[in-house]
Amino acid sequence: ILDCTVLRNAVDREKTLAVSVQLRPNMKTDDGRDCKLKLRVYGPRMGDAVLQLDAYKESRVAMMGDYGVLSEFMVLWENFFSGLFPYEGNRPCMSWVARVGGPKKVAELMNFQAPFDVLFPSHMTPTKSPVKALQLMIAYCDGAADQGVEVMKIDGRGLTIQDLKKRISDVLPCVVQASEIAKQWSQTPAKQRLGMVGGMGPVAGAGFALELDKMMKSQDATKTIADLGWELCMYSDPSVETAKTESLEAWKTVRSAITILNYLHLDAFKYTCIASNTAHLMLQPSPPSNCLSIFEAVAMEIKRKFPGQKVALLCTTPSMRFVEWGYAEIFKKHDLEFIHPGESGMQEKCMHGIELVKNPTEGPSSHKKALDCFMQCFQWYSDQGASVMALACTEIGIVVKPEMVASDKRLQGRNIHFVDSVTALGDTVVQNLKGSSSIYPVTN
Numbered sequence: 172i173l174d175c176t177v178l179r180n181a182v183d184r185e186k187t188l189a190v191s192v193q194l195r196p197n198m199k200t201d202d203g204r205d206c207k208l209k210l211r212v213y214g215p216r217m218g219d220a221v222l223q224l225d226a227y228k229e230s231r232v233a234m235m236g237d238y239g240v241l242s243e244f245m246v247l248w249e250n251f252f253s254g255l256f257p258y259e260g261n262r263p264c265m266s267w268v269a270r271v272g273g274p275k276k277v278a279e280l281m282n283f284q285a286p287f288d289v290l291f292p293s294h295m296t297p298t299k300s301p302v303k304a305l306q307l308m309i310a311y312c313d314g315a316a317d318q319g320v321e322v323m324k325i326d327g328r329g330l331t332i333q334d335l336k337k338r339i340s341d342v343l344p345c346v347v348q349a350s351e352i353a354k355q356w357s358q359t360p361a362k363q364r365l366g367m368v369g370g371m372g373p374v375a376g377a378g379f380a381l382e383l384d385k386m387m388k389s390q391d392a393t394k395t396i397a398d399l400g401w402e403l404c405m406y407s408d409p410s411v412e413t414a415k416t417e418s419l420e421a422w423k424t425v426r427s428a429i430t431i432l433n434y435l436h437l438d439a440f441k442y443t444c445i446a447s448n449t450a451h452l453m454l455q456p457s458p459p460s461n462c463l464s465i466f467e468a469v470a471m472e473i474k475r476k477f478p479g480q481k482v483a484l485l486c487t488t489p490s491m492r493f494v495e496w497g498y499a500e501i502f503k504k505h506d507l508e509f510i511h512p513g514e515s516g517m518q519e520k521c522m523h524g525i526e527l528v529k530n531p532t533e534g535p536s537s538h539k540k541a542l543d544c545f546m547q548c549f550q551w552y553s554d555q556g557a558s559v560m561a562l563a564c565t566e567i568g569i570v571v572k573p574e575m576v577a578s579d580k581r582l583q584g585r586n587i588h589f590v591d592s593v594t595a596l597g598d599t600v601v602q603n604l605k606g607s608s609s610i611y612p613v614t615n
Contacts, residue, residue: 215316236277260413272397362400
């Protein structure tokens, strides 16, 4: 990838435009032609912000504070950086520890102190200021204010530059000194903790964090979870995806995978969860006994809401290739029947849509193309007799929303139901935080 690092000496930021060039081997256009060049042009003010944000590649940031503010911060952060750095392995690593029901305040951490040091992987010592990045994001918005274009997707809806700036500006006033929050928390130590992994991919992990916040509020669970003394901890390391686009840097994927596994086994956590379906395969055949399974969460929701109906499993190619180790085993246990795509080409179509969400090299248009891929899959599975579409990849739910599906002529008149793995896992997590459900094991 050739980008801002090379261009610093080639661009006069005061008089001309900043240009970002992205190169990726083996990239193809929609009609099969070679496409190895992606060009972005920024005005001087935007370009200056981009050049400074470029230093955040593969950096590490950490925060602590209110869960609602941090989940909103994470969604804005991950969606913004996904547009700036389309390939996941380049994006910053993020970790935070949060509580619910308290003051709407957060703080950036530039070092880890007891008792919070046990909640972060050892190599996650912060290297960059997240607050400084938010300020640069606002400067980017100011430079593009006259364009009024969509720059990111949240809940399947595009945000204009003005919308993005407002949401970032609403987060910034919540930032205080870390000592202020640490002092308050030291007076009421945490009684139990949930460990969450959200880096595969980071946008989907942010979507899960935000969905969990909505569920806690909608179910009036905030007070219960706060009274039970929960701390919710997030670890999001996109470098686990590096090997997909940069084979010479594959060691970063290995390091990240090992760190994630170690994180899930920390004694500090009563429960853990991963906002990724494919990543659950990493845990087989001996997952942590306290891991809340996304496989079980999806199967239980289908069994409860749509008993006896055939299921379409929309997932990544690795998840389908090793389906007997994952969903097939769980579905069989719950007497659920799913339709295998076989040689129909639908698995390849689904995977292409997932890749467009993970690596949006064409900005918002990548999401539109991804949605079309998924719609074609829904139509084919419906023709095969499936009435339940299991969105068994957390990226799919980023672009597939009920109102979009309902308006698509290809699916009108069809009896189709959707089960989003993000929502299913979120419900499982909330029930366990409230103490009203036993955990779902990954295996029998």
